[in-house]
Amino acid sequence: MRFQQIDQFAAELKADTRAAVYQSTKGTHEKRTKLLFDQFGDPNRLRQIAGEIKQHTIENLDTYLPQVEAKLKSNGVQVHWAATAESANAAVLKIMRARNATKIVKAKTMVSEEIELEHYLTKHGVETLETDLGEFIIQIDHDHPSHIVRPIIHKNRREIATSFEREGLGAYNDDPQTITRRARQFLRHKYLEADVGLTGANFVSVESGRMVLVTNEGNSRFCLAATKCHIALIGIEKLVPTDRDLALLLNLLGRSGTAQELTVYTEFIHGPKSATQPDGPEEMHVIFVDNGRTDVLASDCRDILRCIRCGACLNVCPIYRQASGHAYRSVYPGPVGAVLSPLLMGDKFPQKADLPKASTLCGACQEVCPVNIPIPDLLLRLRNKAKEENVPSPGTPPMGAWALLASQPTVWKASLFGGKVINYLPTKLLPIPALRAWEAKRALPEWRGGEFRKWLKTRGKS
Amino acid sequence: MSSSDDRESILSRVRGALAPLHERAARPDYSTEIAVMRKMLGNRDNLTVFTERIALVNGRATTDPTAVVARLRENKWLHGYCDPVLWPSLAPHFGADFKVETTFDRKRVDDYTFGITRAAGAIAETGTIILNDATTSRRLGALAPWVHIAVVERATIFSDLPEAVAGLGTDNNVIWVTGPSKTADVEGILIEGVHGPGIQIALVV
Amino acid sequence: MLNTERKPITGKRVQLMATCLCDAFYDDVAAATVQVLEYLGVEVVFPDGQTCCGQPAFNGGDWAASRKVVRHTVKTFAGEDPVVVPSGSCAAMMFHGAVLEFEKEPDLGEVESLGRRTWELGDFIVNGLGVKTWDGRFEATVAFHRSCHSRGTCSSSAASTLLGSVAGLKLVEFGEAEQCCGFGGTFSVAFPKISASMGELKLEHVRASKPDVLVSGDMSCMMHLGGLAKEAGQPIKTMHLAQVLRDALKNGGKL
Numbered sequence: 001m002r003f004q005q006i007d008q009f010a011a012e013l014k015a016d017t018r019a020a021v022y023q024s025t026k027g028t029h030e031k032r033t034k035l036l037f038d039q040f041g042d043p044n045r046l047r048q049i050a051g052e053i054k055q056h057t058i059e060n061l062d063t064y065l066p067q068v069e070a071k072l073k074s075n076g077v078q079v080h081w082a083a084t085a086e087s088a089n090a091a092v093l094k095i096m097r098a099r100n101a102t103k104i105v106k107a108k109t110m111v112s113e114e115i116e117l118e119h120y121l122t123k124h125g126v127e128t129l130e131t132d133l134g135e136f137i138i139q140i141d142h143d144h145p146s147h148i149v150r151p152i153i154h155k156n157r158r159e160i161a162t163s164f165e166r167e168g169l170g171a172y173n174d175d176p177q178t179i180t181r182r183a184r185q186f187l188r189h190k191y192l193e194a195d196v197g198l199t200g201a202n203f204v205s206v207e208s209g210r211m212v213l214v215t216n217e218g219n220s221r222f223c224l225a226a227t228k229c230h231i232a233l234i235g236i237e238k239l240v241p242t243d244r245d246l247a248l249l250l251n252l253l254g255r256s257g258t259a260q261e262l263t264v265y266t267e268f269i270h271g272p273k274s275a276t277q278p279d280g281p282e283e284m285h286v287i288f289v290d291n292g293r294t295d296v297l298a299s300d301c302r303d304i305l306r307c308i309r310c311g312a313c314l315n316v317c318p319i320y321r322q323a324s325g326h327a328y329r330s331v332y333p334g335p336v337g338a339v340l341s342p343l344l345m346g347d348k349f350p351q352k353a354d355l356p357k358a359s360t361l362c363g364a365c366q367e368v369c370p371v372n373i374p375i376p377d378l379l380l381r382l383r384n385k386a387k388e389e390n391v392p393s394p395g396t397p398p399m400g401a402w403a404l405l406a407s408q409p410t411v412w413k414a415s416l417f418g419g420k421v422i423n424y425l426p427t428k429l430l431p432i433p434a435l436r437a438w439e440a441k442r443a444l445p446e447w448r449g450g451e452f453r454k455w456l457k458t459r460g461k462s
Numbered sequence: 463m464s465s466s467d468d469r470e471s472i473l474s475r476v477r478g479a480l481a482p483l484h485e486r487a488a489r490p491d492y493s494t495e496i497a498v499m500r501k502m503l504g505n506r507d508n509l510t511v512f513t514e515r516i517a518l519v520n521g522r523a524t525t526d527p528t529a530v531v532a533r534l535r536e537n538k539w540l541h542g543y544c545d546p547v548l549w550p551s552l553a554p555h556f557g558a559d560f561k562v563e564t565t566f567d568r569k570r571v572d573d574y575t576f577g578i579t580r581a582a583g584a585i586a587e588t589g590t591i592i593l594n595d596a597t598t599s600r601r602l603g604a605l606a607p608w609v610h611i612a613v614v615e616r617a618t619i620f621s622d623l624p625e626a627v628a629g630l631g632t633d634n635n636v637i638w639v640t641g642p643s644k645t646a647d648v649e650g651i652l653i654e655g656v657h658g659p660g661i662q663i664a665l666v667v
Numbered sequence: 668m669l670n671t672e673r674k675p676i677t678g679k680r681v682q683l684m685a686t687c688l689c690d691a692f693y694d695d696v697a698a699a700t701v702q703v704l705e706y707l708g709v710e711v712v713f714p715d716g717q718t719c720c721g722q723p724a725f726n727g728g729d730w731a732a733s734r735k736v737v738r739h740t741v742k743t744f745a746g747e748d749p750v751v752v753p754s755g756s757c758a759a760m761m762f763h764g765a766v767l768e769f770e771k772e773p774d775l776g777e778v779e780s781l782g783r784r785t786w787e788l789g790d791f792i793v794n795g796l797g798v799k800t801w802d803g804r805f806e807a808t809v810a811f812h813r814s815c816h817s818r819g820t821c822s823s824s825a826a827s828t829l830l831g832s833v834a835g836l837k838l839v840e841f842g843e844a845e846q847c848c849g850f851g852g853t854f855s856v857a858f859p860k861i862s863a864s865m866g867e868l869k870l871e872h873v874r875a876s877k878p879d880v881l882v883s884g885d886m887s888c889m890m891h892l893g894g895l896a897k898e899a900g901q902p903i904k905t906m907h908l909a910q911v912l913r914d915a916l917k918n919g920g921k922l
Contacts, residue, residue, distance in 0.1 A: 007858040024650045026843075039499050046497065052490040059486040062477045075634075081469035091465060133656060134647035150647065157649055176648040180656055187657060188606065192568055210630070218605060218643035218658020224635075225601035226568070236472065241489060243630060247623040248497045258646075261588050264519075265658070266638040274634045279568075279601035290472045298479035318847050322861045358858060360851025360865075361726065362815035367845075377767060383728025384768070395857030399724035403732035406687070407739040409716035416690060437856035441863040442894030445692045452685060452694035456701070456713055 003395045003437070006358040010323035017154050021146075021324045024153050025315040031259035032312060032368070039261075050252055051372030053245050054306035057237075058297065064206045064239050065288070071209035072286055075271040080287040085115035088233065088289045092117065092198070095231055095285055096126050101195030104231075105187075107213070107220035108132040109200025110148055110309060111233045111289050113331040114344070117198075128198070129190050131219035133183050140167050146325030148332060149257050149311035154324050188222070197223030197281065201234045202308065203249060204286075207242040211286070213267040214253060221265055230272065230281035236288050237297075237305040249308065252370035257310035292344035301378045304339045306371040313365035313375065319358050328355055335365035339378045353391040356382035397434045416449030423447050494624035499587055508586040508619040509666060516589030519641030520654065521662040523589075523614075527555045530611060530665055534576055535559065539609055542576035545599035548613055552578065566600040576609035577659075582636070583618035584664060585626045590640045591664050592618075592626065594633035601635075610659040612639070614666045674749075674783050676795045680710040682744050684752040684761075684785070686886070687719040693886045699913035700753045700788055706916055707796060711751075716743045720752075722760040726852045730768040737765045741777050749795065750785045753909050755823075755884050756816035758787035787817070789884055789908055793825035799832065803919030805911055806835040810878035812869075812892070814885035815847050826884050826908050833915045841876040843868070850891035866895045870903065880904040882911055 036043040057064060069079045082088035088111075096102070104121070106112065106128055118128045118139070130139040134151035138144065141163050145151030152160070161174035169182050191197075199220050201211040211232060213220050224230055240249060254260040273280030296305055314320045314334030325333035330341035330352065338359060342352035356379040365375045386393065405411055423446060428439050438444065480486070503511055513523040524530060534540070535557070544552060546564035556562060566574065579599055583592040591612045598604050604612070620626040630636050643658030654660050681704065689697040701711050720740060724733035740761075744750050752758050762782035769775045792798050811830055813823040831838050849855070849865025856862075870892060873881055881903055883889050889905040896903040906914075916922040 003859065004857050007860050010858075010864070011860040020649065027650065039502065040496070041501075042496070049490050049492045049496070052487065055487040056489045059480060059483060062473070062480050065473060065476060080465045081472050082465070083468040083471050083475075087465075087468050131657065132647075133645050137647070150650075152647055153650075160648060176651045177653050179648055180645060180653040184656055188571060191657075192571060208630075216643065217645050217656035219656070221601070221605050221637065222657045225605050236476070243627050244494060244624070247494050247627045248492075251497045251623060260640075261519075262590060262638065262640045264640050264643055266590075266640070268630055268636040268638075270632070270634040270636070272634065273601075274595035277595040277598070277601065277635070280595070280635065288472070290468075290475070294472065294475035294479055297476060302479075316845075318849065318865050319858075319861055322864050357728075357854070358861075360815065360847045360849060360854045360862075362847035362851070363818040364815075364845060364847065367818060380726070380728070380764070380767065383726070384730045385728075387728040387730070393728075393857070395859075396727050396853050397856070399727050399729040399732040403721075403724055403729070403735045406718040406721070406736040409718060409739075409743075412718045419691065434853075434856040437859040438894075439898075440859060441898055442855075442866075442891065443897035445890055445894065447691060448694045449691045452690060452697040453713075453715070455694060455698050 004354055004357060006323055006327045006354065009327035013324055016156065017324060018322065020156060021153055022321045024150065025321055028259055029312070029315040029368070032255055032315070035255050035259050046248065046252060047370050047372045050248055050370055051306060053240065053248070054371045055303065057239050057241055058302060058305045061236065061239070061297065064241070065236060068204055068206045068209060068239055071206065075209045076284070077209070077271055078283070078285045080285060082287050083290045085291050088115045088287055088291065089117055089120040091287050092231060093121065093124055093126065095229070096196065099195060099229060101229065102126050103194040104128045104196045104198050105131050105191050105194040105223045105227065106198040107200070107215065107223050108135050109233050110331055111200055111235055112198070113145065114291055115289070129194070131187055131191070131223060132217060133180065136183060136187070137163060144326065146333065147311060147314055148309055154326065191222045191226035194227050196229045196231055197227040198231045198233065199223060201232050201238055202253065203240050203246060204234060204238050205243045205246060206239055208270065210243065210268045210270050212246060213269065214263045216264045218265060220267065224281060225279045228282050230284045232286045234286055234288055236290055236293050253308055253310050256312040256368065256370040292346055295346050296340070296343045299343060301339055301343060301381055303373050304336065304343070304378055306373050307336050307340070308371060310370055312368040312370065316364045316368050318360070318362065318364070323358070330355070335359070335375045339375060339382065342382060349385070350389065350391045353382070353386040354393070356386070357393060357396070395433065395437065413450070413453070419447050419449045497624060498622045503587060503621060508621055509616055511586035512584055512589060512619050515586065516641070516664060519589050521589060521641045521664065523664040523666055525666045527552060527665060530663060531555045534609065539575040541573055542578065542607060543574045543600070543603045544578040545580055545603070547599065548578060548580060566603045568602055571602070571606050574607040576611060577603040577607040578611040578613065579604040581612040581614040581664070582633070583620060583626070583629065584614045585620045585623065585638065587622040588640055590638045591662070593637040593639060595635045596633050605658055608655065608659060609661040609663065611663045611665050614664045616666050672783065673786065673795070676749055678748065679708060680712060681749045681751045682746065683711050683713050684717060684720065684744065684750050684757060685713070686752060686754045686757050688886050688890065689753065692890065693907070696753055696886055696907040696909055699907065699909035700751070702922060703909050703912045704751065706922065707792065707798060712748070714743045720757040720760045722757060722764060723852055725760065725764050725768055733768055734772065737769070737778060738774070741781050744781055747784070749791065750781065751788055751791045752785060753788045753884070753907060754886065755787045755814045755820065756887060758785050759816040759820065761785040787820065787822045787884060789825035789829060790820065790822045793828055794821050799828055801829045801833050801912055801915060803915030803917070803921050804834045805915040805918060807879040808837045808839055808877065809911070810839050810841055810873050810876055810881050812848065812881060812883040812888055813844065814883055814888050817884065822884055829912065830882065830908070839876040839878055842872040848888045848892055850887050852887070855891060863895060866892055870896055873903070880906050882906050882908060884908045
């Protein structure tokens with residue numbers, strides 16, 4: 001393949017899918033920016049401090065993880081640890097078996113996508129039902145989310161209406177309100193029939209052991225009001241030191257992700273239901289998941305673990321807007337995914353080493369990141385890692401010869417003068433891939449090598 | 463392969479990953495004031511700000527129970543649930559056309575078009591109603607019906623997020639409710655009333 | 668964000684880093700840079716052995732190759748004088764990128780030192796020399812494209828300050844200005860379809876504001892956008908900041 005996979009995907013993307021993704025991401029990004037700058041004096045300072053809080057946390061996970069475990073336990077929460085996807089899945093199944101339970105209703109959690117929870121549980125006779133509208137639609141379509149916050153950003157109403165009809169949710173009707181009402185009606189009975197509610201967590205406070213869930217639809221509330229057991233799958237990097245830090249992070253998360261001051265529901269879950277409350281889980285389990293995060297922690301790209309999964313970087317990224325999420329072939333797409341996804345592959349890194357190259361290093365992502373992750377620097381590090389591991393890179397000209405040329409001034413100057421020949425060659429026919437790729441769409445400027453140096457000499461300066 | 467084995471291997475990998483760091487990034491010192499919309503708040507009282515902000519997220523705050531009942535009647539939302547602790551003081555405002563139960567039967571979840579429960583507080587800055595397990599008689603009663611009316615005591619309205627976080631307390635399930643439930647999953651079009659209420663009202667007493 | 672702390676300017680002499688692009692394609696941009704600096708009373712020295720800042724290899728991930736070139740650049744620009752370069756991306760390479768790829772190298776200090784005395788042209792004029800208004804005249808509607816490597820630096824505000832002060836020059840805004848033009852160095856040839864789409868989108872926004880000329884502090888962006896426009900049969904006039912400043916002086920009879 002002469003060109004990069006992601007470029008090919010972008011070229012083949014349907015025009016109306018690209019348009020849907022473009023309009024949605026651009027709209028959210030512009031609203032996010034207006035909100036932050038209208039409401040706060042120095043939003044960039046907020047991002048910087050939030051970044052420092054998260055960086056401090058990940059660099060002290062060795063202290064914070066045992067501390068939060070102790071706090072959770074004292075709050076009546078059962079704590080489990082899963083080093084791999086397999087053990088995370090097995091841990092969920094074990095809890096289900098212990099309760100003779102077979103039905104899970106789940107809220108959105110990217111970790112469950114990482115470990116392919118639904119696939120595993122279905123094989124073992126446990127039914128998992130997605131309750132977030134977007135994830136529900138993904139599930140009935142056997143599709144994958146293309147955005148970490150807006151899973152069906154790539155779908156239009158006609159596609160959804162067709163799917164609903166196919167699933168017996170009513171005759172074809174593509175009115176968004178009707179679609180939503182039908183999902184509401186269908187799902188509320190499912191919550192009430194389920195045994196276990198499964199969620200992720202946006203944050204876990206080490207100080208109090210509170211986990212925070214941030215949603216808009218009311219689905220996670222319903223999972224935790226209708227069922228008797230709560231399982232939370234939480235990446236080990238989701239900790240924050242104190243409750244106080246939550247005020248800052250919550251202010252940034254809503255605005256950055258969906259241009260809201262706060263999402264509709266912010267749940268602070270401190271343990272199973274209170275003794276006097278009739279509804280809710282009597283048992284609560286937290287499964288801390290590694291699944292490659294300790295590899296990332298050990299790398300020189302550990303800063304990416306600050307990520308609070310807001311999606312702002314996806315929304316501003318020009319490559320994401322052109323290619324859409326599925327181009328990245330990963331649970332995490334976009335700028336965050338271009339760093340995280342290859343790293344989470346461990347020694348299978350080469351399979352996703354092209355992701356960090358799908359970037360012009362424009363830095364727009366870093367500028368919107370609520371925790372100020374220096375994404376372009378991390379992408380560069382991963383490009384270096386790919387080079388050192390000799391991962392082939394289609395379309396990228398080899399740099400060894402270039403470096404030789406650019407460290408030998410006499411050869412350099414000779415090439416400058418000699419390069420003039422290019423002006424007389426049918427460059428579009430030359431078998432030089434980079435030249436061909438350039439000239440497919442762009443005129444080549446006139447070669448004027450040596451002219452500047454000549455100008456300097458002839459005016460009596462050098 | 464047990465969870466305790468995984469615990470040891472994860473923690474040992476974490477320690478190993480962090481060992482080469484010469485120094486660990488410090489916790490920043492900062493004032494939570496930077497996360498407050500101070501200019502917007504001005505010197506205004508919490509109820510005024512709360513009423514203004516909840517309207518911006520398409521909820522409603524009112525101190526008038528008869529207006530709430532009138533709205534329910536107008537829309538024919540006549541069958542609902544009410545926290546038994548609240549019912550004695552609210553009953554006089556409801557007429558005979560209403561059927562209000564003080565118990566919630568989850569087998570008849572679709573019967574209840576409205577639910578009235580106590581709030582634990584509110585946040586002026588964002589127009590947020592605070593619920594928790596101690597004050598919410600039934601989680602389902604505050605969540606499942608189309609209309610949720612949260613009875614908020616005026617003195618429990620916090621000014622801003624940092625204050626509200628400081629006041630989280632020890633309840634096992636604190637929920638900040640900022641407007642009616644919604645989604646923009648279908649083509650980015652905002653639809654209210656997904657799994658949670660489509661109408662969110664704060665009755666301030 | 669970027670390491671933008673500069674050593675204070677003393678004296679009136681600078682070394683010029685022309686950039687490999689200007690060396691190969693845009694001699695007039697380098698010449699204009701010299702003329703503009705000399706107009707401000709600065710003596711411009713051109714170290715003849717210069718080649719490239721090393722960015723192409725750095726961005727491609729071949730840090731070993733890039734370091735070879737950076738080492739040569741450090742040797743070539745030995746001294747204490749400020750180094751002025753008519754490119755935001757080459758300047759950022761010197762004070763940020765090179766520092767990153769040398770973080771484990773014994774000669775990191777020398778690289779950092781060169782970085783701290785490297786200035787993008789507009790930034791040097793406004794923030795180094797303190798010149799905030801520009802003489803002369805340039806009758807045109809100008810759309811200014813902020814190159815991505817000037818994010819987190821003072822370069823684009825410096826350029827806007829200078830351009831906005833030129834008599835006869837009308838600066839116009841255009842939509843989605845924060846979005847990248849799509850060049851990205853080797854990205855333009857490894858991801859040619861996305862690169863072209865991004866450029867076409869940028870051109871659409873620029874054309875909507877009907878400028879006479881598109882100006883930037885980076886010829887890389889102009890080479891890409893100008894090249895796209897020309898190949899599509901709708902050429903657009905592109906100029907470098909240095910050329911506008913020089914031409915303003917000429918038109919005003921100052922040069």
